[in-house]
Structures are given as C-alpha cells and as structure tokens.
Amino acid sequence: MTFNSDPIVSFQEGAIFQNENKILENINFEISKGEFVYLVGRTGSGKSTLLKTLYADHSINVGKASVAGFDLTKIKRKQISSLRRKMGIVFQDFQLFDDRTVAENLEFVMRATGWKDRSKIKTRIAELTMDVGLSTKCDSFPFQLSGGEQQRVSIARALVNYPQIMIADEPTGNLDPEVSEEIYELFESINRKGTAILMATHAYSMIEKHPARILLCESQTIKQTSIESLAR
Numbered sequence: 001m002t003f004n005s006d007p008i009v010s011f012q013e014g015a016i017f018q019n020e021n022k023i024l025e026n027i028n029f030e031i032s033k034g035e036f037v038y039l040v041g042r043t044g045s046g047k048s049t050l051l052k053t054l055y056a057d058h059s060i061n062v063g064k065a066s067v068a069g070f071d072l073t074k075i076k077r078k079q080i081s082s083l084r085r086k087m088g089i090v091f092q093d094f095q096l097f098d099d100r101t102v103a104e105n106l107e108f109v110m111r112a113t114g115w116k117d118r119s120k121i122k123t124r125i126a127e128l129t130m131d132v133g134l135s136t137k138c139d140s141f142p143f144q145l146s147g148g149e150q151q152r153v154s155i156a157r158a159l160v161n162y163p164q165i166m167i168a169d170e171p172t173g174n175l176d177p178e179v180s181e182e183i184y185e186l187f188e189s190i191n192r193k194g195t196a197i198l199m200a201t202h203a204y205s206m207i208e209k210h211p212a213r214i215l216l217c218e219s220q221t222i223k224q225t226s227i228e229s230l231a232r
Ligand SMILES: Nc1ncnc2c1ncn2[C@@H]1O[C@H](COP(=O)(O)OP(=O)(O)OP(=O)(O)O)[C@@H](O)[C@H]1O
Pocket: 018, 023, 041, 042, 043, 044, 045, 046, 047, 048, 049, 050, 217
C-alpha cells in the first residue's frame, strides 16, 4: 500500500498582492493532512487575504502554492468549484440563508454541489446535524437560533462534502467566551476525525486552552511562532 504524505497546503516563495500592493511575500509553509494550525496576526496583516488565496477567491501568481493537489498559481475558473468541494469554509458572520431552515440551508449546498438522491440527502443532513449537536433544530430558522448554534449550522454546511481541510476565518469573533469554547471543542472533534483545520483567530486564550501549531502574519510574511512569544 502506498501512503500519500503530500501536505494538504504548501507554499514556496509565494507572494500575494492586492492590486499592485504587496500584502505578503516569502511565504513558505506547509500544513500536513489532518493537522490543526492557527493563523494569527494584527488587524490588516493579511490573514483573510491568505485564507481567500487558499480557496481561490484571491489570485496568486508568484512562487508555488497548492491546496489539496490544486496548483493555485495555475487554477482555472472552472476548477474552483472542485477545489472548494475539498475544503470547508467557515466565516465569522455565519452567512446562512435567513429564510431557510437549518435542514434547508444544508440541502441548498448539497444540491448546489451535485447531491440529487433525496434519501441520501436526508441521511447526510441527519448525520451532520448530529455531529454538530443540532439534531433537534433541523426545522428552525437561523433567527430562532443563538449565535453559537448558527455557527454550528455553518460548520455543518462546511462539512457536507467530507472536506480534507476546513478554513475558518475568526469563527468565534461574534461569540462570547463560553460559546467560543464549545465551538473550539467542535473544531477539535472534527480534527480528531482527520480533517485538517486552519483557523484565523485573535483569541489567544483559546489557543492556550487548545494548543496547536501557530502561523503568524507579520511584517508582510508568514512566520511560525509560539503562544509564549505571542504573550510577551
Ligand atoms: N479588497 C481589498 N482591496 C484593497 N485592499 C485590501 C482589500 N482587502 C484587504 N485589503 C488590504 O490588504 C491588507 C490585508 O487585509 P486582510 O483583510 O487580509 O487583513 P487581516 O489580517 O485579515 O485583518 P483582520 O484581522 O482585521 O481581519 C490590508 O492592508 C487591507 O487594507
């Protein structure tokens, strides 16, 4: 049996621009399959731009950059949906359809990504809502849910197609500490089942409680750091 140990994310000498402005350069890092990695850095340091680059919402033309086997420097528009099917994306502001129930929010993404069989869709929705602790809320609308529950729906939506990596951009930015703790625990349980996670966050107290490798956006590049250096 051959074991494929290629990293899920790999950058070599990458540089990312916003129009003609350089946002990040000398980007050199890898994320292994199944790894949990934090991305930290001051406001405006380039975290969101890096994450957008990973899901091909922002282009990269300098250096080497790949995610889940896709070369981001060469990716074609028509390949982007295949790339995104290998990743789950979670935002700070949930981005749910307010006029659809939890089940309908999930079904919408499933149908948009090629799911057709009614009974398979139903079974997957039951699994997903169970995995994120929302089994009893399938028929609720987002406005009937707490912020933490809404974020659980968006995490379930990101998991629909069994992603190899989840990209989360400040997923607890709108949540209080107690609820944030539950969301971190949920990400940890998803990670234990084998999905890599790259999470941008400002919540150092959460990193202390849930340690993992930390990448820092600083001085227009990406460095590896530790919670001890950040706390100084
Ligand atoms: N659409 C855009 N057009 C022009 N400049 C942009 C755009 N988006 C981001 N920038 C600039 O790129 C730089 C990096 O922004 P980015 O949003 O990636 O930072 P961030 O680290 O995610 O910040 P935050 O923690 O506040 O989310 C900033 O200087 C920002 O002003």
